[in-house]
Structures are given as structure tokens and as C-alpha cells.
Amino acid sequence: MKRFKGFIKKEFYHIFRDKRSLFILFGMPIVQIMLFGFAITNEINNVNIAIFDKAKDEKSQEFIQNITASNYFDVKQLIYNQKDIEKSFKKGHIKAVLVFEPDFAKNLIKEDKANIQVITDATEPNTAITIVNYISTMLKKLQININKNTAIPYQIKPTTRLLYNPELKSVFMFVPGVMTVILMLVSAMMTSISITKEKELGTMEILLVSPLKPFQVILGKVFPYIFLSIINAIAILLLGYFVFGVPIVGSYILLALETILFILSALSLGVLISTISSTQQTAMMISLMGLLLPVIILSGFIFPIASMPLPMQVASKIVPATWFNIILKNIMLKGVGFKYFWKETLILLGMTVFFIALSIKKYKIRLE
Amino acid sequence: MNNIIQVKNLTKQYGDFFAVNKISFEVKKGEIFGFLGANGAGKTTAMKMLIGVSKPTSGDANVAGFDVFKNPEKIKKSIGYMSQKFALYDDLTVNENITFFGGIYGLTRKVIKQKTKALLQYLEIENLGKTLVGSLPLGIKQKLAFSIALIHEPKIVFLDEPTGGVDPITRRQFWEMIYEKAHQGTTIFVTTHYMDEAEYCDRVSIMVSGKIEALDTPKKLKEIYKVDSMNEVFLKLARG
Numbered sequence: 001m002k003r004f005k006g007f008i009k010k011e012f013y014h015i016f017r018d019k020r021s022l023f024i025l026f027g028m029p030i031v032q033i034m035l036f037g038f039a040i041t042n043e044i045n046n047v048n049i050a051i052f053d054k055a056k057d058e059k060s061q062e063f064i065q066n067i068t069a070s071n072y073f074d075v076k077q078l079i080y081n082q083k084d085i086e087k088s089f090k091k092g093h094i095k096a097v098l099v100f101e102p103d104f105a106k107n108l109i110k111e112d113k114a115n116i117q118v119i120t121d122a123t124e125p126n127t128a129i130t131i132v133n134y135i136s137t138m139l140k141k142l143q144i145n146i147n148k149n150t151a152i153p154y155q156i157k158p159t160t161r162l163l164y165n166p167e168l169k170s171v172f173m174f175v176p177g178v179m180t181v182i183l184m185l186v187s188a189m190m191t192s193i194s195i196t197k198e199k200e201l202g203t204m205e206i207l208l209v210s211p212l213k214p215f216q217v218i219l220g221k222v223f224p225y226i227f228l229s230i231i232n233a234i235a236i237l238l239l240g241y242f243v244f245g246v247p248i249v250g251s252y253i254l255l256a257l258e259t260i261l262f263i264l265s266a267l268s269l270g271v272l273i274s275t276i277s278s279t280q281q282t283a284m285m286i287s288l289m290g291l292l293l294p295v296i297i298l299s300g301f302i303f304p305i306a307s308m309p310l311p312m313q314v315a316s317k318i319v320p321a322t323w324f325n326i327i328l329k330n331i332m333l334k335g336v337g338f339k340y341f342w343k344e345t346l347i348l349l350g351m352t353v354f355f356i357a358l359s360i361k362k363y364k365i366r367l368e
Numbered sequence: 369m370n371n372i373i374q375v376k377n378l379t380k381q382y383g384d385f386f387a388v389n390k391i392s393f394e395v396k397k398g399e400i401f402g403f404l405g406a407n408g409a410g411k412t413t414a415m416k417m418l419i420g421v422s423k424p425t426s427g428d429a430n431v432a433g434f435d436v437f438k439n440p441e442k443i444k445k446s447i448g449y450m451s452q453k454f455a456l457y458d459d460l461t462v463n464e465n466i467t468f469f470g471g472i473y474g475l476t477r478k479v480i481k482q483k484t485k486a487l488l489q490y491l492e493i494e495n496l497g498k499t500l501v502g503s504l505p506l507g508i509k510q511k512l513a514f515s516i517a518l519i520h521e522p523k524i525v526f527l528d529e530p531t532g533g534v535d536p537i538t539r540r541q542f543w544e545m546i547y548e549k550a551h552q553g554t555t556i557f558v559t560t561h562y563m564d565e566a567e568y569c570d571r572v573s574i575m576v577s578g579k580i581e582a583l584d585t586p587k588k589l590k591e592i593y594k595v596d597s598m599n600e601v602f603l604k605l606a607r608g
Contacts, residue, residue, distance in 0.1 A: 002471070002474075003471055003472050003474065006467070006468055006471030006472065007468075007471075007472065009468075010457070010460065010464070010468045013457075013459065013460055013464060014457070014459055014460075017459045018459065201453065201455055201457075201458070202451045202452075202453030202455035203455040203456070203457060205449075205451050205455065206449060206450075206451065206455050206469075207472070208421055209419050209420075209421055209444060209447075209449040210444060210449075210469075210472045210473065211441065211444045211445045211472065211473060211474065212472050213441075
């Protein structure tokens with residue numbers, strides 16, 4: 001036990017004396033949360049649009065006013081002829097143009113139908129679609145307002161409720177996602193690098209010749225990262241809560257246990273990587289390409305799994321982070337109990353056991 | 369019993385390949401034993417079996433009174449080991465390195481403190497205790513690595529090409545240190561590529577493709593092969 005303590009102390013010296021690993025450990029979580037929280041969002045705010053109002057009547061003005069009053073759009077330009085539409089897109093500061101047909105109000109009232117054309121810059125497809133959706137919603141509201149007085153016999157009025165994330169804040173999705181990424185990064189990449197570093201320096205040889213048992217060496221290397229990962233997880237949750245208002249609705253204990261399970265699976269992957277790579281660079285490349293990329297792309301963190309092609313969906317199932325993401329959302333946002341995600345937990349547990357067994361086997365082969 | 373290492377028909381086989389093929393030899397207590405061989409001759413594999421890291425395929429070996437099959441863990445406690453990389457932690461200070469390696473060999477804090485003081489004095493680096501090892505000159509680093517390999521006062525110390533990449537003067541100084549330790553009764557088991565170093569050894573064995581082809585004092589070996597230097601002995605044997 002005393003030997004083990006000395007070993008851990010040494011590991012902390014390594015970590016705290018290396019600026020690079022310090023940054024990855026403590027700078028990265030903050031940078032990532034801020035990046036994903038503020039910069040990368042699916043919401044639109046103050047999008048610049050232009051308006052080409054051929055009608056200039058009461059109804060078109062009413063609608064334009066509605067749009068200007070919202071926070072979503074800024075009317076930056078008024079266009080007076082067809083040619084200017086494309087010109088303003090080419091300049092690049094306009095994301096959408098609304099075109100009202102002549103006699104907008106008249107058509108609306110007399111003919112019962114009027115046309116608005118929405119032209120968007122689809123070089124950014126997601127933004128374009130979101131803009132179209134927002135404008136359609138506003139149009140519907142306007143329609144309902146107009147129809148308020150006239151009785152339409154059959155009317156279906158959808159009442160929507162957005163559960164668990166009523167304001168559709170994308171940060172609700174990113175905080176669990178970033179947590180998965182950071183834990184993977186810290187646990188797997190940092191451990192694999194720190195183990196291969198000992199191999200490269202030749203100190204691993206000395207440790208294996210010493211009375212320390214191989215599993216003690218690995219445990220000693222891994223233990224500090226369990227500790228640091230937990231601190232990181234707490235930091236991310238606190239940042240999410242206090243800066244972005246992401247709640248933790250469910251049980252803290254469950255959250256802690258599931259997080260530790262995920263950390264263990266990431267650590268065992270780290271050990272596994274260190275057994276197959278002989279230099280720090282290799283370990284880093286394998287971690288980045290083999291772990292980090294799948295975690296970001298396949299885990300459902302940014303791109304929804306349901307809309308992936310089938311082979312990718314299958315691939316996403318073997319990424320531990322996918323399951324952890326589901327579990328995290330269940331606990332943090334939905335606040336449901338264990339019976340709703342015991343299957344995911346079981347899968348994660350199975351993966352962890354498998355990775356640990358595999359790395360022990362690989363490690364033994366290497367010793368021979 | 370005067371033999372601290374006793375090896376009989378020790379073999380390590382990988383598939384059809386005999387990395388080490390039935391080698392037998394003894395090393396006496398307090399002896400400086402040179403273990404030579406070209407790259408790939410099997411000396412590293414043989415040494416790994418003796419230090420309890422690799423399990424032999426067959427044969428017998430007894431190191432410091434323990435059997436390599438039955439008690440590799442006890443062997444590990446009674447030997448010291450220094451590799452060609454003088455592996456110490458560069459980002460730890462001299463004192464921290466001593467404390468760490470003393471600690472994994474189970475020395476108490478009090479003993480470590482005494483040892484540290486004595487060691488720094490011996491190496492004449494009393495003022496460098498709090499310096500990071502990475503900033504030490506190679507020569508000092510090498511001597512420090514050797515001293516740390518001896519910190520738990522092992523009966524035998526295994527040196528794997530301990531003078532690689534070091535200038536001749538530093539090498540000379542290092543060998544003086546080895547002599548001193550041998551005089552105090554520590555057995556030295558050393559592999560090297562430098563044939564002038566082979567001349568410093570009490571006895572030398574030369575491995576060629578998994579077998580020990582020659583084993584005697586440098587003086588006798590030169591007589592047998594009728595040459596003037598160990599270098600020529602080695603060339604004659606290695607070329608077959």
C-alpha cells in the first residue's frame with residue numbers, strides 16, 4: 001500500500017509538471033463547454049434578412065412588423081426589384097429574402113390565399129431550414145390572427161409541448177456530449193500516453209524488473225486519471241448548471257455511478273491502446289482517430305443516430321459513448337429511474353469488462 | 369555456496385526459433401561478469417530470464433539463491449537493474465527519483481532519507497538534490513541511475529549496456545564506480561558492446577546465435593584464440 005502511495009504521488013508530479021497535460025486536463029473542459037455552449041448552436045438569433053415587398057399593403061406591413069419584433073430576424077435591407085435579390089445574397093450578409101406578391105392583402109382576403117416566397121442561402125443547409133421553419137411558424141400565427149373573427153367550421157389546432165428542454169436549447173444536448181468527449185479524452189488518451197511514455201523512456205522496464213507486480217504498475221498509472229476524470233465531470237456539470245442553466249433532474253448517485261462506469265471503460269481502452277503502441281505519438285494518434293472521432297461523430301452527440309445510414313448506425317452501437325450519452329440524457333434531462341436505462345448500463349458494463357479482459361491478455365503477451 | 373548465479377541448460381524457445389539454446393554458466397559472488405554477444409545473439413533474452421521478467425522454456429537457473437521458475441518475485445527483490453537508457457524520471461528531481469525507487473523496493477522513509485544524503489555526498493552533488501533529473505549532464509545521470517539501481521543493496525546488479533552514448537572519460541569513471549561496488553561484494557552482471565570494457569571484466573562469456581561459445585577470463589580467451597585484444601576474440605567468434 002505504501003508503495004502504491006509513492007507511485008500515485010509520482011504520477012501526480014508527472015501530471016502537474018507537464019503544461020500540455022495540465023491544459024488538456026483543466027483547460028480543455030472549459031474551452032469545450034464554452035465553445036459548444038456559446039458558439040456552436042442550432043438556434044438562430046438576429047439573422048439578417050432582406051424584404052422585397054411588392055404589395056406594400058396593410059397585411060404585408062403587419063407581417064413585416066411581426067418579424068422585426070422577434071429576436072430571430074433583423075431586417076437589414078429593403079429590395080425594390082427582382083435583380084437585387086441575387087445581388088444581396090452574393091454580397092453575403094443576407095441569409096434570406098422574403099418576397100410578398102403584389103396585392104398580398106387583397107388576395108388574402110378575397111381569394112382566400114396569398115403567396116409569400118422565402119428564398120434562403122442554402123450554403124448553410126441547417127440554418128436555411130431553420131429559417132424556413134421559423135418563418136412558416138410566424139405565418140401560421142398571423143393566419144390564426146386573421147381568422148380569429150371569421151368562424152371556420154373545421155379547424156385543427158396543434159398544441160405542441162417540448163418536453164425536457166422547453167426552450168430547445170442546444171446546450172442541453174452539448175453538455176452531456178462534451179462530458180462524454182472530455183472523459184474519453186482524459187481517461188483514454190491521457191492514460192495511454194502516460195503509459196507509453198514510460199515505455200519510451202525505458203522506465204517501464206525498470207518498473208517491471210522491480211518487485212511491483214505488473215497489475216500494480218498499471219493500476220498506479222490509471223488511478224490518478226480516475227480521480228482527475230471525476231473532478232472534470234463535476235466541473236463540467238457545474239459549468240453547465242451555472243453558466244447555461246442545464247439542470248440535473250435525476251439522481252446524483254446514479255449519475256456518479258454511471259459516470260464512473262464510463263470512466264472505467266475509457267481507462268481500459270486507454271490501457272489497451274498503450275499495449276499496442278510503442279510511442280507516445282502512436283498512442284495519441286490511435287486515441288484521436290480511433291476514439292475521439294467516433295465519440296464526436298457517432299455517439300449521437302452532434303449528429304442524430306436515427307438519421308445515419310444503416311452501417312453507421314451499427315457502428316455507433318459499438319461506441320461506448322453512444323450508450324453513455326443515452327444514459328446521461330436520461331438522468332440529467334429526463335430524470336428517470338434506473339429501470340429506464342438498465343439495458344444501456346448493462347451494455348456499457350459488458351463493454352468495460354471486455355476491454356479490461358482484452359487489455360490484461362494483451363499486456364501479458366507483451367510481457368512474454 | 370559461492371556461486372550467486374547458477375545456470376544450467378537454460379532455453380527460451382519462440383516457436384521453432386531458439387533465442388537462447390541450452391546455456392550453462394556460473395557467476396561467483398563479487399565477480400564482474402561480462403555478458404557479450406552481437407545484436408540478436410540472445411543476450412537480452414537470457415538476461416530477461418535471469419531477472420525474472422521472462423519465463424524460460426526449459427532448463428534451470430538460480431539467481432541469488434532463488435529459482436527463476438518458482439520464485440521470480442523474490443529474485444526481483446534481491447537484484448538491481450539498470451538499462452541502457454539510464455531510465456530515471458526527467459520531470460522529477462534527484463531527491464524525488466531516489467524516494468520513488470527506494471519506495472517501490474519497500475525502503476522506509478527514514479532509510480530513504482539517510483540513503484539520499486549518503487548518495488548525494490558520494491556523487492558529490494549535494495546541492496543538486498532539488499534539480500530536475502532532465503537537466504543533469506549525462507554522466508551524472510548515468511552514475512545516479514547506477515546508484516539508484518543499488519539503493520536497496522542488492523546482491524547482484526544487472527547492467528544492460530550501461531555505457532551507451534557516453535564519452536570515454538565518463539565511461540572510465542563509471543567503470544571505476546563498478547569496481548568499487550564489486551570490491552564491496554556486489555556481483556556485477558554486465559552486457560556491453562565495447563570490447564575495451566570487456567577487458568575490465570573478471571570473466572567474460574560470448575554468445576553467438578543463442579549459445580555461449582566462449583567463457584573465461586579475458587586473458588585466457590586471448591591466449592586461446594591467439595590474439596592481442598578482446599575485440600579480435602569477439603570478431604573471430606562472431607564471424608564463426
